[in-house]
Amino acid sequence: MLEIRPxxxxxxxxxxxxxxxxxxxxxxxxxxxxxxxxxxxxxxGGGDPxxxxxxxxxxxxxxxxxxxxxxxxxxxxxHRVQRVPATESKGRTHTSSASVLVLPxxxxxxxxxxxxxxxxSDYYIDPKEVRTDIMRASGAGGQHVNKTESAxxxxxxxxxxxxxxxxxxxxxxxxxxxxxxxxxRIAQLRREAxxxxxxxLRRSVIGVAKMGREHxxxxxxxxxxxxxxxxxxxxxxxxxxxxEGGDNLEQVMxxxxxxxxxxxxxxxxxxxxxxxxx
Numbered sequence: 001m002l003e004i005r006p007x008x009x010x011x012x013x014x015x016x017x018x019x020x021x022x023x024x025x026x027x028x029x030x031x032x033x034x035x036x037x038x039x040x041x042x043x044x045g046g047g048d049p050x051x052x053x054x055x056x057x058x059x060x061x062x063x064x065x066x067x068x069x070x071x072x073x074x075x076x077x078x079h080r081v082q083r084v085p086a087t088e089s090k091g092r093t094h095t096s097s098a099s100v101l102v103l104p105x106x107x108x109x110x111x112x113x114x115x116x117x118x119x120x121s122d123y124y125i126d127p128k129e130v131r132t133d134i135m136r137a138s139g140a141g142g143q144h145v146n147k148t149e150s151a152x153x154x155x156x157x158x159x160x161x162x163x164x165x166x167x168x169x170x171x172x173x174x175x176x177x178x179x180x181x182x183x184x185r186i187a188q189l190r191r192e193a194x195x196x197x198x199x200x201l202r203r204s205v206i207g208v209a210k211m212g213r214e215h216x217x218x219x220x221x222x223x224x225x226x227x228x229x230x231x232x233x234x235x236x237x238x239x240x241x242x243x244e245g246g247d248n249l250e251q252v253m254x255x256x257x258x259x260x261x262x263x264x265x266x267x268x269x270x271x272x273x274x275x276x277x278x
Contacts, residue, residue, distance in 0.1 A: 001038070001103040001184055002061045002072060009081075009096025014043045014055030016081040016220075017098040019243060021059045024075075026245030034064040038177055039165055060181060069104040074256035076102040076217075083222030093223060097216065103184040122187035130182070131155040132175075137166040154178045161185050218252070227252060232259040 004021050006013035028035035043055035063072065080097045088094065116123035133153040151166035152174040163182035165174040218229045220239060227242045228235045232255035241248040 001063070001181075002075065003101040003103065004056065004059045004061070005099050005101075006043075006056060007078060007097035007099050009094065011043070011055050011087075012081075012085045012094055013096040013098055014057065015085075016079075016096050017059070018042075018054065018056035019081075020079060020098055020100065021056060021061065023243050023245050023249065024061055024072075027249055028063060028245070030245050031250075033068065035061055036064075037167075038062045038181060039167055069102065071253075073102045074253050074260060075100050078216045080216040080219045081222070082219060103188045116183055122190045123183045125156065125183060125186055129157050131157055134171065150174055152178045154182050156182060156186060159186065159189060161189065217256075229256055232256045 002024055004017050004024075006017040009016070025035060027033075037059060039058065039060040041057045041059070043057045078097050078099050080095060082093055082095050084091055085094050116125070118124055119126075131154070133155070134149050135151045135153065136149050137151040148169065148171075150169055150171045151164070152171060153162060153164040154175075155162050161182065163178045163185065165178040165181065167177065168174050217231055218227065220227050220242070222239065224237070225239045226235060226237050227239050227248070229252050232252075234252055234255040236242065236248050236252060238248045242252065243249075
């Protein structure tokens with residue numbers, strides 16, 4: 001599950017976020033992966049992405065195929081774009097960014113749909129700890145959506161985690177989607193909590209700048225038709241094919257997967273050495 005949002009850069013960042021969404025959708029199409037939008041909201045309040053080139057406020061793209069998390073986890077982080085915006089009259093290059101969060105989907109495990117009622121599961125949420133708010137949908141979406149209370153917002157009280165969905169005219173459909181998103185977010189929080197000690201050790205092995213979420217992981221330079229991944233160090237001059245989800249994007253992603261695998265080996269060595277010193 002990929003969550004895409006604009007970062008610094010105003011409307012240009014929102015346009016770049018929309019470019020990233022289309023890039024991942026094209027990549028899935030080229031590779032025969034089943035992907036669908038769980039949530040879509042453009043910067044103008046619209047909820048229908050069909051044929052839309054509008055700036056993106058937020059999108060959640062779910063890839064249902066087994067192993068999707070392992071395939072896309074290399075995309076998590078801040079993506080930076082350098083290009084001349086369409087509204088720039090003097091031809092100056094602007095720098096903007098968008099963030100991509102990658103979460104394991106419930107469909108990643110065949111048992112996932114059965115175990116989220118198991119308190120030992122990462123996906124388990126006590127319903128008593130969730131506040132449900134029902135409200136009218138906002139923004140574009142048709143007369144029916146705006147006049148009925150179909151939007152659903154779930155708040156996990158202990159962590160403050162929120163999942164809000166208003167895509168469907170059906171309150172039940174929105175509720176189901178909101179629970180799906182909330183479970184994935186809570187599962188990720190639990191994984192991160194367990195990995196906190198390992199992260200500290202990892203930072204002693206590799207640079208903090210390469211691990212921090214606030215730092216860019218990749219730069220897309222339109223003027224030079226260049227894509228550089230700052231983790232693997234790979235640079236490709238073929239930006240159009242990357243943005244179209246082609247082989248160049250797969251090459252960049254594979255370079256990062258290898259980089260991540262190498263870092264995980266170093267992490268295991270560091271953990272082993274730490275245990276031996278105890």
